[in-house]
Each structure stands twice: as C-alpha cells, then as structure tokens.
Amino acid sequence: MMEKKRVYMDHNATSPVLSEVLDAMMPYFRSSYGNPSSAHGLGREAREAVDRARERVAALLNAKTDEIIFTGGGSESDNLALKGYIDALTGDSHHVITSAVEHHAVINTADRLEELGHEVDYIGVDEGGNLDIGELEETIGENTKIASFMYANNETGVIFDIPRISSILKENDIIFHTDAVQAAGKIPIDVKRDGIDLLSISGHKMGAPKGIGVLYVKKGIRLTPLVHGGHHEFSLRAGTENVPSIVGMGMAAEISKRRLEKQSSRLGALRDRLESGIIETIPDVSINGRGANRIPNTTNISFHYIEGEGLLLSLDLDGIAVSSGSACTSGELKVSHVLSAMHIDAVIAQGSIRFSLGPESTDDDIDCVLSKLPPIVERLRSMSPLAPRV
Numbered sequence: 001m002m003e004k005k006r007v008y009m010d011h012n013a014t015s016p017v018l019s020e021v022l023d024a025m026m027p028y029f030r031s032s033y034g035n036p037s038s039a040h041g042l043g044r045e046a047r048e049a050v051d052r053a054r055e056r057v058a059a060l061l062n063a064k065t066d067e068i069i070f071t072g073g074g075s076e077s078d079n080l081a082l083k084g085y086i087d088a089l090t091g092d093s094h095h096v097i098t099s100a101v102e103h104h105a106v107i108n109t110a111d112r113l114e115e116l117g118h119e120v121d122y123i124g125v126d127e128g129g130n131l132d133i134g135e136l137e138e139t140i141g142e143n144t145k146i147a148s149f150m151y152a153n154n155e156t157g158v159i160f161d162i163p164r165i166s167s168i169l170k171e172n173d174i175i176f177h178t179d180a181v182q183a184a185g186k187i188p189i190d191v192k193r194d195g196i197d198l199l200s201i202s203g204h205k206m207g208a209p210k211g212i213g214v215l216y217v218k219k220g221i222r223l224t225p226l227v228h229g230g231h232h233e234f235s236l237r238a239g240t241e242n243v244p245s246i247v248g249m250g251m252a253a254e255i256s257k258r259r260l261e262k263q264s265s266r267l268g269a270l271r272d273r274l275e276s277g278i279i280e281t282i283p284d285v286s287i288n289g290r291g292a293n294r295i296p297n298t299t300n301i302s303f304h305y306i307e308g309e310g311l312l313l314s315l316d317l318d319g320i321a322v323s324s325g326s327a328c329t330s331g332e333l334k335v336s337h338v339l340s341a342m343h344i345d346a347v348i349a350q351g352s353i354r355f356s357l358g359p360e361s362t363d364d365d366i367d368c369v370l371s372k373l374p375p376i377v378e379r380l381r382s383m384s385p386l387a388p389r390v
Helices: 019-025 041-061 074-088 104-115 133-139 162-171 243-281 308-317 337-341 363-382
Strands: 068-071 095-099 119-123 144-148 175-179 198-202 213-217 285-287 298-303 352-356
Touching: 019 243, 041 068, 041 243, 068 074, 074 104, 074 144, 074 175, 074 198, 074 213, 095 104, 104 119, 119 133, 133 162, 162 175, 243 285, 243 298, 243 363, 308 352, 308 363
Parallel strands: 095 119, 095 144, 144 175, 175 198
Antiparallel strands: 068 213, 198 213, 285 298, 298 352
C-alpha cells in the first residue's frame, strides 16, 4: 500500500528542527554536558558554547551580545519585556499601548497589567491589517511608558510599519517592544536601524527546538526579572542555562541569516503560486491582508460558505497540515480576533485557513494542495446551508 504524501503547511505554529541544528546540539546532551556556571573544563566548554550562540543571535538582529537574553520561549520573552519593564518603574499606575491583533502572549500579558491597575489601550487595524497610525498618535499620553506592536502578524503575515511606529514612539520617549516571533529568520531585522528597545523571538518558529527563546534588551533598559535566583543571563533570568537548546537557537539564527534572502524569495514565489492557483480554481475566496506588506511564507484565505475547522480536518485526512489561525487558539470555535479587528464579516472569517510554508516546502507540495483542495471545498459547500444553489 502506497504511503500517503504528507504536506506540512503549518510552519507558523512550529517548524521541524533543522538537521544542522540537531547535529550542533547533540554533543551538549552527552559529552559536553557541563554547567556553564562551573569553573572546570566541562563548565568552560558549555559557557563557550552559550557565548557563541549569543553572538550568532546578536548578528541576526544587529545587536550587541550582552543585549541577548535566552528565555524559555516567545511567550516568556513577551512577559519579561512588558511585566519586567512596568515593574521596574516607580509609581503605581502606568499607561501601556498595544494592538488589537497581537498574539495572546502579549494580549493576555496586557490584560494582566490592567488587572494590576495599569491602563492599557488596544490600537485597531484597517481592513488590510495595517496598524491605525492616527489612532496610535491620538492615544499616546503623558503617562504612556511602553508600547508593544508585533513585527509581523502570526495569522495573516501582515508586517507592521515598524520604522514609522518607532519614530512616533521615540518622539514621545516611549519604550518600544516588538514580538518578532513570526518575522525573525524570514525578513531582515535590524534593532538599531528600527529603533527597537525590546524584541522577542521563539526558537521553534525558525528551526530550533521548542522551549527556547530570546529577548533582546537594549543596553540601558531596566527590567525586573520574572524568575529570581542566580545571576544567570545578566541577572534577568535565573536558572541553569539550557545549553543544548541555546546552542540550537544560535545555529538556527546563523542558518537563517545565511539563507535569508534566497529563502525569502523562494517561499514568496511558492506562496504567490498557491494563492493564484486557489483563486483560479475556487470561486468565492478572499485573501486576508493581500494588499499589505506580508512575510513571504504566509497566506490567510477565507473560503466563503464553509467552516474553517471542517476544511482543516478534511485536508488533514488527505495528509495536508494547515491551521485555522493561531495554533495557541486552535480548537476554539470562535472567530479569530485578528480577522475581527480587520472588519471581516464573522461568517466569512469562520471559513478561514492559514497556510504557512517552510524550508522544506516544494512545488510538489503546492501542486498537491491545488489538486486536493478544490473538491474538498466543493463537497463542504454542497452540504452548507449558506452556499448559494445554482
């Protein structure tokens, strides 16, 4: 019996560990297993590996090595940035600004700050997913201390105008944090050029293992740690460093930097071919954020008259893995907060699927999706009470 071809198009949820990354990590599980804080040879070996990884991540972002803090993932980095900065300030209440389309790692952290007595405003986006700059300017007040705006949206791939946002915030002496989890390794990031103060990355979105992340902290920014203990990670994240995963994170950063331009061009071409093929073969579809600047690997498409969950499950039965939105909210049968903020009709938004490509995505994968998707959509529409009857 022939094995079913499997097509993975959910890289924004997680990517497989790159073979070079795994090879780099393996010695630090078995032979080079020292604690980086130990003074003996094995400890120094581990410390050198952590330092090399820090240099590689810093190079990806154009940062200094002592501005790179290793964490347990993107969510922890977001929490450390927002809670850590606010907690380090004097005074009882401060104003925080973020967007209505952030990942829940930021939204729920902002909600928690509100519960603690701080004021939070959520800036809207237009129908293309672009931040409402005018609303941002009107919302800034004398007590605004920090703003958090994602670099690229995890569901639609829409890239915010980071330089413009940064310029506005700098004019008002506001600290700028960006969740760059979906942007890092896919498009060039330069924290100096873009005027970024705090930036979050997650390893498993770029070929490193799960459970490792980075927070870039511009020199001079004061944060209160979330975890207290030893003086690890410049006294910002206590606990013995996860050396194998840190090594993997560093290698993934180096590979991403080396392949960035070529990979971006290749994935953009595949994504565009997928979108064109779907539009040509399936009526009544809309690409969310199509007119905006987007990361090259991501497309979010609404298939009218059907539910995204049914489409996702049908594709999965045919060996095609996609997402109905953020992996952190899959399983919840409610409309995506991102698509709602973009003013997309709730019924149409329910029929949305995210395709996110990765390093191993091929033309054959696109062909497979374009051959299997149209009959699935046609079958689901034939059973839908919403679909028009000819």
